[in-house]
Amino acid sequence: MMPLNYYLILSAVVFAIGVVGVLIRRNLIVVLMSIELMLNAVNLTFIAFSRYLGSMVGQVAVFFVMAVAAAEAVVGLAIIISVFRQRQSLDPQDMQILKW
Amino acid sequence: MVTSNLTTADYDLLRWIPLIPLLVAAFNLFWGRALGRKAAGVLACAALGASFALAFFAFWQLPSNGMFRDLIYTWIDSGSFKVNLAFQVDALTAVMLLIITGIGFLIHIYSLGYMDHDEDSIRFFVYLNLFVFFMLTLVMGDNLLLLFVGWEGVGLCSYLLVGFWYRDPSNAIAGNKAFIVNRVGDWGFLLGIFLLVTELARQGVWTLDFVELQKHTSMLSPQVIGLITLLLFIGATGKSAQIPLFVWLPDAMAGPTPVSALIHAATMVTAGVYMTARLHFLFSLAPATLSLIAWIGAATAFFAATIALTQNDIKKVLAYSTVSQLGYMFLAVGLGAFGAAIFHVFTHAFFKACLFLGSGSVIHAMDGEQDMRKMGGLKAHMPTTYWTYLIATLAIAGAPLTAGFFSKDLILWQAFSHGAMALWAIGVITAGMTAFYMFRQVFMVFHGECRADAHAQAHLHESPAVMTLPLIVLAIGSIFSGWLGAPEYLWGSRWDVWLSAIFAQPEAHHDSATAEIVVTLLTLGVVAIGIYLAYLKYGRASERSAQQDQSDGLFYRLSLDKYYVDEIYDLIFVRPFTAVSRFFAEIIDPWVIDGTVNGVAALTRGFSQVWRGVQTGNVQHYAMGLLVGTLALLAYYLSQS
């Protein structure tokens, strides 16, 4: 039986890695993947807490996170596709017209 | 004071009396052109006729101690302060209604002929109807605020109509003058209303409703009432052209003559009198104000009369005589004889309207010439005008058994019987002067041989029936309208009976009928002297051209130049004001205010120039910002725990 903190720290690290991915990648698809990674890190904490507090709420929360994540991925990918059609690129740097 | 114990009845026909002219005005405003000038004018007259019929109907059904109310909706409803948009008609209002709609009707008909040649006659009728609407609102409103709305509305219409021929700048200036001078009065009026409301509110009563006010005035302390009435009276002086604010009325003659007849003789200028009468329960509690009003009234009457003596412009004479007559009315008000004041308003409406319309017809015949020195001998050319004019002149002069005779004598007798001998004396002398200048006018215009140039003489003509008919009606009115208020020693006054429910009539000592008769005879004597002097100077020796009057002395010049009041006002008020305004317009506004605004704008722009660099449009930069914020929060919480 692992101490709770192990799981929390693990998910914290994974989350941080996901953040890095979101920040540094120049490929929107990978950025989206990094977001999924962050979401899963959070899911891990949820499950760990639900296990250690002995309540199902955590798992229910994960369930909903999955639903939202799926929706987010679908819409995000659709957006990416239409953007790619517009400007043959996935680099967020090429999508900076929305400023000033 | 009296507490009004009028029996109130709902009567939702009333709203249509003011509404019809408004609707017709709107209609003409938008579709008048399509309708055509003639039809639009006729429509306007029809509107007046309709509301006159309604008014007469209401008047017919109205018991003298009754009141009709018509609540349309609640206008202002904040907390305990409620103001209704409601109309009321009691004996006083009924009289005013008849004057406004009736005389207004006649004057509309007259205008059909008078404005016939004018291109803008539609605009004219629109304004006129609008004016009638506001005037009716003024007299029918059941609370002070509604009265004020009407008050301002008629001011606006007077401005529009005085400046009706705006292409001539002098007319526009005259309109501005009327408007601005009225502003001064309205300022006082408004302050008076505020003071009244706040004072009553301090007593816990939130109302502007006349009936309510009458119930609660007893709460106020005499000083407060004095102040309130004083402020309200300032408003009255503005609207009704009393000293010191009378200067606008003579200039207002720049407007078309029917306007002068309707607005500046019959109705609007009497709004002040109406207001004081409507609020008699306040004024009668403020003796100091009353005496002030009386004195100002008398002074105005006298002063204006002296000016009228020497004017050569036919309308100017009438204008000053109007001021003077208004002075009479306020004299009566000041004596607390509100009934007499309203009575004089009533009669004066008839004969002054008749005079103005007659002068209008003369001007129409002389096509636009207003200088009496260029007239004369018109009697032959326009008999109807002459006879009606003569009747009206006799009425205003107070010849026996004419309207003016009764109303003026009533006022003078009130003064006498109150023992205010000085006021009475002034009144009598003014009556004499009135007779003089009016007959001077008659002689100069209608008698002797014509001094106009050949071309003008060529097309001298009597006015069409549409113009003379109202003259005749008004002339009849200016005789018989007075008979309603005959003194006791004749068949007695129906008038006081009619208004008795509204005003507590200050008891004139009817026991001494002989004294009254004596006083009357005295007045008549003075009037006769005035007429005789006028005859000596202008009637008999009519071959002497009027020009050589100028040779007379300083007094004459003073009178002719209206005591330089305008110049003095110009010096004291207008010039400094314009100077200050110019300073603000040319220094403060462009430099200080615009500078501030532009400075702020420039500042913002500068900052934006710097900060908009933050918005790179790159999502990941924003994400980085999010991250930084999150870290800051985390750091905070960690420092906490």
Next chain:
Amino acid sequence: MIVDVAIVALKAFLVVFMVLNLAGILGWVERKGSALIQDRIGANRASILGFAGMGLVNTLIADPLKFLTKEDFVPPAGDKLLHTLAPCMALFPALVTFAAIPFGDVITLGERVINLQVANLNVGILYVFAMGSLGVYGIVIGAWASNNKFSLLGGVRGSAQMISYEVAMGLSAMGVLMVYGSLDLQEIARDQGALISTLLPPALGFLQPVIGWLPAWGVFLQPLAFLLFFTAAVAETKRIPFDLPEGESELVAGYHVEYSGGKFLMFFAGEFAEVVTAAGVVVTLFFGGWQVPYLMRDGFHFPWGSVWLLPQITVVILQLIAFTVKVLFFCWLQILLRWSVPRFRYDQVMRLGWKMMLPLALLNVVVTAVVIIAAQ
């Protein structure tokens, strides 16, 4: 402890062994079957001592040897790592899926209880779906790694098709789950041993004589679901009529154009392993799994009342045989399909999946729910 581990290992080995060999055999069966259908002789050269019947053994031994000795070609512009990884990803899920499928009842030897199922999961059916959904990676990655337009197209098609039909498959299975009220395949199989008469609501009592005597198999309770599920399962195996990822006629060989030798063998075996797995799942869900009609733990109990008692070992063996036979039957059925039905066009596949099977599956779920509620 040790024994338990040993038993589990044994079961796992047994299953994998069976599946793989079955896959190999199916390779031969397909050849012969197709020959039969097309009125050919088929694979008949591999004869031992002139006995062509031994060809089966040959295919089992010789084919793998042949493949393994072929050159393992990797396209130079391709992605070596993924290219090698892909076949494993294709084969692995097909094998592990079987772990959740019960091939026999729970038997008790002495005091020891043995569940004839590799992994007894209380979410078994979901596990099956999960693994099935992993199967797609093999194709996609392989297609990508080959760096070949045809294979890429095949991969794209494959991913789309798999996802589409997983939806239909899951939804059609939903009805069965609702009927038996469990996700545990072992329980589902066990519940199918009962007779319909025990399930019929009194409202439908008049049906007793008509169908009361039938065993409560899914196919009887959920015929529509069976059709949909079987179709979806076939589509998941990417075989004709659903062989769009492979698409021989337009994409050469689709996702495994660039594969040869052992890797191709793994794809090949993976495909047949999927066939076997699909058959197993269908059997378990709709045809009573290891159930023999009327055979209870202690022998036959016929609906007309007569009872024939049998020793437990006999029962178990009967059940094992029944399961195997059923699975073989469905494998054969799939091969029959593959050789008798024409191929779909891509848009037809998509329309069938999204516009026909999905709505039908939803309808099935709704109707089932209504009936169940009404029956209570």
Next chain:
Amino acid sequence: MDLSTLIFFLLAGLLVISSLLVVFLRDVVHCALALVAALLIIAIFFVSLHAPMVGILQIMVYAGAVMVLFLFVIMFLNPTVLERPRALWWSAAGILALLLGGLLVPLFFNHEPPGDPVASTELFGSPEMLAKSLFGDFVLPFEIASVLLLVAIVGAVVLGKRERSAP
């Protein structure tokens, strides 16, 4: 250092490595596969934490559907160019991320780990229990989630559809 601990650290190491790969690999497909690996490991964690249902769902939804969708899109767009990470961003983001990790970790060390409740029964995390709380207390969010998914579907279709007018 018993077996479970060993397994835990093994999986944790794998998870961290795979997620690092997700972020730092340059080929998109490799990233995707690394992410799949990470997701599967997380699913294993779920199962080991008495959440088998959620674990399987994790595999079905993420590994089975979402990631396949990702791959589908990758192949669909087939971006041939390998992206080149930005040096400046490397440093800044890396530092910030480590900072984040470093902030989160002590945050947890501050708290006492809650006591392990009664060793949860086999039932804990089973479909029954999940369904009970899902359709009991959380039925409204459940419905809302379904609506959300529907909206997502419609939105995706609208976005992905190539409008006729476009050349």
